[in-house]
Amino acid sequence: MNMFSPNLTPHPNPKKPDIRLPEGACDAHCHVFGPGDVFPYSTSATYRPEDAPKERLRALHDHLGLSRAVIVQASCHGTDNAAMVDALLASDGKWRGIAMVERDVTPEALQALHDAGVRGVRFNFVNHLGEGADHDAVLEIVEKIKPLGWHIVVHFDAEKLEGLAPFLEKIDVTMIIDHMGRVDASKGTDQLAFRLLLKLMEDKRFWVKVSGCERVSRAGPPFHDAAEFARILVERFPDRVLWGTDWPHPNIRANMPDDGALVDLLKIIAPTEESLKTLLVDNPTRLYWPETL
Numbered sequence: 001m002n003m004f005s006p007n008l009t010p011h012p013n014p015k016k017p018d019i020r021l022p023e024g025a026c027d028a029h030c031h032v033f034g035p036g037d038v039f040p041y042s043t044s045a046t047y048r049p050e051d052a053p054k055e056r057l058r059a060l061h062d063h064l065g066l067s068r069a070v071i072v073q074a075s076c077h078g079t080d081n082a083a084m085v086d087a088l089l090a091s092d093g094k095w096r097g098i099a100m101v102e103r104d105v106t107p108e109a110l111q112a113l114h115d116a117g118v119r120g121v122r123f124n125f126v127n128h129l130g131e132g133a134d135h136d137a138v139l140e141i142v143e144k145i146k147p148l149g150w151h152i153v154v155h156f157d158a159e160k161l162e163g164l165a166p167f168l169e170k171i172d173v174t175m176i177i178d179h180m181g182r183v184d185a186s187k188g189t190d191q192l193a194f195r196l197l198l199k200l201m202e203d204k205r206f207w208v209k210v211s212g213c214e215r216v217s218r219a220g221p222p223f224h225d226a227a228e229f230a231r232i233l234v235e236r237f238p239d240r241v242l243w244g245t246d247w248p249h250p251n252i253r254a255n256m257p258d259d260g261a262l263v264d265l266l267k268i269i270a271p272t273e274e275s276l277k278t279l280l281v282d283n284p285t286r287l288y289w290p291e292t293l
Ligand SMILES: O=C(O)/C=C(\C=C(/O)C(=O)O)C(=O)O
Pocket: 031, 073, 074, 075, 076, 124, 129, 155, 178, 246, 249, 250, 251
């Protein structure tokens, strides 16, 4: 990946969603990037995004009707979580975080991240983001985060799932799969990767994010081909799904989504008031704000 290949700019003027989201609705997968002069990007990153600071994310959420969020560390900042932590500290507890950490991360550093609002660690196994996480390192980090009650988030290319599943099944913490396992919508819901995902989801350690319709779709906007995969996952596993905008949509090379239109897809993905509240409010609360239950 040419790190200077132009990423598309996030949609400058997203529509107001057609639907009013339930109180406490959470964007469970989004990012803050930079500003780069305050929070430098990783020199080993495979891409260099434009700045997407916490203030812009806050304004987007106000526009969409989202009041909580999970800020996911992205590889462009590597394991320097400072921009994400800065956003959490400015959120009055309304934002939680998922960090990326080194194998030798100390208990003290993890505790400091926890105190800031971090509740898990992310591992990338996506070709265009560089070398996949070392399995031994993952297992070492899992042992370190257990005392904090954290979970892990795994982000992988669909074709990797068959080889990755046996490794993941050895891990005894909650695991959240990003972007529906990045399946290719054009291969249909009977494709191997989606069947493997459904099978993995039978194990209650696994959750899945029904985010990334713009990444899963091959038909393009309004991404209804991808929304069908999300609808199936919500229908089958209503208590172990999360949704997010994935703003500012790094590495989207075409069809940058209108985030308001992504919210509108929830009419397909979670068509009842109950399923929408479970997806956007109850499930995020159980994972990220259990102290409020
Ligand atoms: O933001 C996402 O979830 C997707 C991408 C980027 C990352 O996950 C990252 O930089 O860590 C991608 O598909 O390039």
